[in-house]
Amino acid sequence: MQETDQSRILEELRSGSEKVLKEVYEDNRAKFLNFARRYNLSEEEHIDIYQDAYIVFYENVMNGKLEKLTSSVSTYLFSIGKHLIFDRMRKNKKSISGSFDLARVGDSDEEVNSFDVDRPELTREQKLLQEHFKGLGTKCQELLSLFYYRGYTIQEIMKAGNYNSENVVKAAKSRCMKTLKERIKGKAY
């Protein structure tokens, strides 16, 4: 794949293109499923894992950890997928029967190792927090998502959200956080 194509993919994903999101999903699907079939899970699990790998890839494109592709998108998906497949096999206690030193998987892959591949179930406190987060106004949700999900700086948020100054962003952010905290305190954990 051309380098320009690759950087275009990242840029368009970051700008929220649904079309590219779907294209990338479709373009890499068959390759990934073929790769995953070697591990003897069910076809449904292969698709489920492909989607989860895609989510991790996407998240790291969005939060800026993956700034530039040094290999093709499919290579990243395979690499993430491998982590997920081993996790799944460990959970299913597949015939690999614990006889392999699975802890060594991923040793050589620094880039993907810096990604958060696991997505643990939310704790009770986090579920409560999520309820209140969803109850915030869209402007607050957007601002906090830019900061905590995308890893944007205040200055970047100012540009992305059409705020007049950095101070306005800071003030808005503190207000959103304050509202959130107050609402949670209203209901004890």
Add this chain to the structure above:
Amino acid sequence: MDKELLLYNYFANRLTPEQEKMLDQLLETDSEFKEQFDFENDLKQVIRDKKAKELKSKLIGFEDEIQKERPARKPSLGYRKWAMAASIALLIGLGWLGYNTFSGPDYGGLYDENFQEYPNTVYAITRGETTDDSLERKAFLAYETNDNVRAVSLFTELKATKNTETVNFYLAQSFLKNKQPEKAIPLLNEIIGKKGEFAPQALWYGALAYLKTGEEDRAVSLLGDLVADGRYKKAEASALLEELE
């Protein structure tokens, strides 16, 4: 440094190593700071979870569209009748041909039906920013990319300094993939003899290798051991045994 700025830098992914140390220290000593950190970190996880769920449902939608675009085609009854008749005719023809051509069981065919390379489950290879230039990595890379001749030579080289069960198992696999079952057999037997972690897998691949070299008795004996062991490919081993017997 301002505590608020420290948190800000942490969530904007721009902590310097020095600030990282400071953050760790504060987390241990300053409970108020820790509370604020935990709150913001929880918020981050909550937003991550929300975004992931939103994306997952989109992907499930894409998947549905793909499945709809490729419905399982059911041929019409008329076509099926003809197809069945043709298959039967073909089967009879082939059966007759097979009967006349082979005097014994088709070991090569059984081998091909059953052989599937064992996946690399011990060494993760990626082409990202890796500085790992080890012989082990090269060997597994050749293995995964089906460069079988190279895999044989690299695992052989590796075996000279690192004569482990894992290396022997993947060297045997590389021999099998390279259509040299006779070379794989002694390695697999060694693993079986030592009753190591790969022993059940070695029984299976050993049996297949014996099939390929036409040594049915030995294949049957290993398959029997594998069924008794029960940890790996038990159903496949039983089915193959039945076919051989």
